[in-house]
Amino acid sequence: MPAHAAAAVPQGFEAARPRILALHLPWLGTEVLCGGSLRLAGPVLTWHAVGNRRLVAAANPQAAALGLHPGQALGDAQAMVPAVGVHPHRPEGMAARLQELSLWALRIAPLVALDPPDGLLVNIAGTEGVLGREEAVLRRAVAGLARLGHAASGAVAGSAGAAMALARCGIPALVPPGEELAALAPLPVAALRPVGGELPHLALARLGLHRIGDLVAQPRGPLVRRFGAGLALALDRATGAAAEPFRSIRPVPDRHVAFDFEEPLITRAAIDIAAERLLVLLCARLAEEGRGLRRLLLRAHRADGGVQEVSAGLGQASRDPRHLARLLSPKLEALSPGFGFDRIALMAGETEPMAAVQSGLDGEDGRDALIALLDRVEQRLPAWRLRPRASHWPERAVERADPFSPMPALEDRIPEGWSPRLRPLRLLRRPERLEAMAVLPDDPPFRIRWRGTWFQVRAAEGPERLAPEWWRDRPGRPMRDYYRLEMADGRRFWICRAGEPSEGGWFLHGLMP
Template sequence: MLQQPRAPLARRFGAALTDTLDAATGERPRPLRPLRPPPDFAAARDFLEPIVTREAIDATLDRLLPEVCAELEKAGRGARRLALLAFRVDGNVQAVAVGTGLPSRDAAHFARLFREKLERLSPGFGFERLALEALATEAVAAAQAALPGGRRGGARAETPWALAQLLDRLSQRLAVWRLAPRASHWPERAVARVGAFDPVALPHGWGAARRPLRLLRRPLALQAMAMLPDGPPVLLRMSQASWRVLRAEGPERLEPEWWRDRPDRRFRDYYRVEVAGGARLWVCRSGPVLADGTTGWWLHGRFE
């Protein structure tokens, strides 16, 4: 049969036969679809009559969350990701998932995270089953949430998880990140974005040099006047605006990183300057002063 022309076989027996022959001989890869074991922490509700309203979905979720969180607490674990599976009467399965930065088993916190995402569900003729599954869990050490009678100055004391829960809620709407130091003295490479909950190790001596917390996305070209060709600026000008420099500290010279920069990249002399009006700027002179007395000046950041 393997020597027979493929076209007559396909016309007589259909494309399924040729696909099976190719899979048997290895001509066409046939990926396996393994059966996933059921999650260790899950809860579900089946309905005699399909539900279609948001109120019914919320009420069911309010019953499923405490069950899953109770199982997590017994096992000493917390969930990093929960998924609500909604089984429609026509066989369609819809999923809504939420995640947290730290493992949690706070049912009220998960309910707040689910609140906005449940709008994505489309019941159609109704859901006949709702299932809540913990897709990712981690071990959680026991911790005291607050002191007995935890009120300070008439206000409720914040729990140690308050910041983590706030970041979880923000991450449902926008990207949340933090800055981590990198092994580079060049300002554009000195930090990198990492996750809000990723561990950050500070290298020895980090923070010794005074730098702005945030740099400008693109440095702005300046015109500068200085008493000496390689001295600090006394007047800065950009477009139609000009600022008289009251104080200046520097220079702090930064050499290019020869192992990653192009050979013609210039060094930079950075100054911390305070201009009339109170603004504190981080400006730099790029490269040596040319024969005609000109050089390039740039505004790279502001001190808050």
């Protein structure tokens, strides 16, 4: 049974005033060495090469307690602590693990962004009714990362720059809206998030500007002229004076419902029941708002921090739980629960207005049944239909189209671009070469040889001459003469000669009905 059911995300959530939860993972560089374990055997550090120097890239808490720190020469670090464990730095491992943790953070709120190399940003605006107070959200997020083997510090503010600056300084602050500047003033300049390069904090320190408050007190013009616009922009974004784009790893869904479970779900039957109940909740909300969904996404969070996603697309907007359950059911086979799912979320990735439909009207039930069938087929196989195309070249006369797109009105006439002559129902993928014998150059052949066998022609019709489409074809493409032939054994061929009669080759292009 679900321990908590999250309500649907309110419409316009993404436009609400941001409240950013920043999570900083200070020891990520060494935690990835052992798969995210908080406990390493003694002091450990990683190193990387900068030019011809080898510098410390990251140190674990035990090494930091002994005075080792990033940027230190590797030789000095080993001289200070001879027993320190030394490993090559793994930036690709840090990036991969940060990406995995960003997917885990989707359980907090639908908008999550990366702050490389060791930070996560979560926009929790408008979620208080679902997640609780910001203090509780922050506490649960830090505790959840600890269960995954990562020490973290967090803070909440109205801007990503302010929240991450506080988190990197280890200050678990909850900054009220509009008070970002006061919270940032005592922090060191190095805590600002750089824009377009590294912050010149060493040059600023030589001028006596050690704190963010010192920067704010300076005239803006001289700072920009000397250190560039990036410093001013970083300061404005942190204080909320300038807007900052939030690049979420996933687009915010139109509607979102979720269940959290005290006991992780392992069996397929339990997962199916949870998905069906979520569908009922989601469809009820959509019905209240007069909308239907076109794309459905199920996100399953494993107890070990892994995240799995399955999706289903619809040709026509729907909010029928039974139909959606039939579409989603085969997708659930791909889920691997492992130690179990402790959270399952269901999202309407795309919705559109949908009026209430009265059942039983003439033609409606049959059309809806066909659309439902195509929806189920599309979950396993590509579905399409042919539609006319304005071209007299046979292989271009039709094209693939969305099976749900409206059919053109034929009105008992030949579609535009189609030949009035009888054509094969299906062309060969590659025309097959054959030999032909004819009396005169433009006469139809009286005998052909195909796949090593000679066939006597009983009846023939043609030629039908087709010129190349000069607006599409390459210059010099030969014309074609088509003939419809009936063999002595009853088979009917559609053959063509490409080029002039004296030099053209013969090909079988299709079989007539």
